[in-house]
Amino acid sequence: MNSMVLKSFLGLRKSSPETSHFAVHQKHAAISFPQKLKVIAGKTSPKLQGRNLRVAIVGGGPAGGSAAETLAKGGIETFLIERKMDNCKLCGGAIPLCMVGEFDLPLDIIDRRVTKMKMISPSNVAVDIGRTLKSHEYIGMVRREVLDAYLRDRAKENGATIINGLFLKMDMPKDKNSPYVLHYSGYDGKTGGVGEKRTLEVDAVIGADGANSRVAKAIDAGDYEYAIAFQERIKIPDDKMVYYENLAEMYVGDDVSPDFYGWVFPKCDHVAVGTGTVTHKADKEIPAGNKEKSRR
Numbered sequence: 001m002n003s004m005v006l007k008s009f010l011g012l013r014k015s016s017p018e019t020s021h022f023a024v025h026q027k028h029a030a031i032s033f034p035q036k037l038k039v040i041a042g043k044t045s046p047k048l049q050g051r052n053l054r055v056a057i058v059g060g061g062p063a064g065g066s067a068a069e070t071l072a073k074g075g076i077e078t079f080l081i082e083r084k085m086d087n088c089k090l091c092g093g094a095i096p097l098c099m100v101g102e103f104d105l106p107l108d109i110i111d112r113r114v115t116k117m118k119m120i121s122p123s124n125v126a127v128d129i130g131r132t133l134k135s136h137e138y139i140g141m142v143r144r145e146v147l148d149a150y151l152r153d154r155a156k157e158n159g160a161t162i163i164n165g166l167f168l169k170m171d172m173p174k175d176k177n178s179p180y181v182l183h184y185s186g187y188d189g190k191t192g193g194v195g196e197k198r199t200l201e202v203d204a205v206i207g208a209d210g211a212n213s214r215v216a217k218a219i220d221a222g223d224y225e226y227a228i229a230f231q232e233r234i235k236i237p238d239d240k241m242v243y244y245e246n247l248a249e250m251y252v253g254d255d256v257s258p259d260f261y262g263w264v265f266p267k268c269d270h271v272a273v274g275t276g277t278v279t280h281k282a283d284k285e286i287p288a289g290n291k292e293k294s295r296r
């Protein structure tokens, strides 16, 4: 993170200022990427003459939401397909300080700004790893449905079209002038279930659909390492919540996870408690509904 970002972050604010960090980055890196994207789109392909590049992003997590915002700002006709708008992605939701500045996040989407973090060993020895934080630093605790929705909404404000739908498959371009054709099921607001099957034609596709990525499968992207984890959000009595007011805990050791860690992260009015594994997936008994495969 460069010092400019940190400086502008230090003026804590409730909502995003008019001049975003994207602008700050642009200035410092001396690139004007919105303009650049438009020019590249027009020059490299004859099929793009007279219109903007169309890009579909599959998946509306942090990767998809921020990609959609950046592309829409750059004048790209941007479509983002997300299957579940209130997805509580299984994730500790601890964000590093640099993310707040780099992604220009308003403070009101951060549940807690924790300055104490304990790492607890199998023999119950606790090390305070939060001590290295400087006086203005903290670890942000977010709920993923809040963070993800915020980034998607900001993409929409910047011109991206957000589609609530389940991406099913895509047809590859038949020749260099043909589009990618994405097939997806729309969400039916009336029944709350799967709606009509639809198609979308675009010039490029970004797969941001997580560990089970159908886009990755469609392009035969190969195998990759992933973790399997579960997490419960637990409301604890107020007096116990006081203990976690400014404290996150991470547990290591075989009793918690053979190769990952367990966590207790405080959120707005509850603690999120979870554990996972990268290599021992078959050994884990995970209650139905709480299981999620997740790229790390």
Ligand SMILES: Cc1cc2nc3c(=O)[nH]c(=O)nc-3n(C[C@H](O)[C@H](O)[C@H](O)COP(=O)(O)OP(=O)(O)OC[C@H]3O[C@@H](n4cnc5c(N)ncnc54)[C@H](O)[C@@H]3O)c2cc1C
Binding pocket: 058, 059, 060, 061, 062, 063, 064, 081, 082, 083, 084, 087, 089, 090, 091, 092, 093, 094, 095, 096, 165, 166, 167, 168, 208, 209, 210, 211, 212, 213, 214, 227, 228, 229, 275, 276, 294, 295, 296
């Ligand atoms: C156990 C665990 C704990 C973690 N804890 C932390 C942490 O504390 N802090 C941290 O910074 N990172 C953490 N991570 C990592 C973090 O979760 C990932 O890096 C991050 O979620 C990746 O974001 P993404 O946008 O690429 O994908 P995802 O967040 O997985 O988003 C993918 C999106 O695509 C959507 N989608 C999937 N398939 C389709 C489809 N067919 N059609 C339409 N939409 C689809 C999903 O609904 C989802 O919204 C953790 C990861 C794990 C496994």
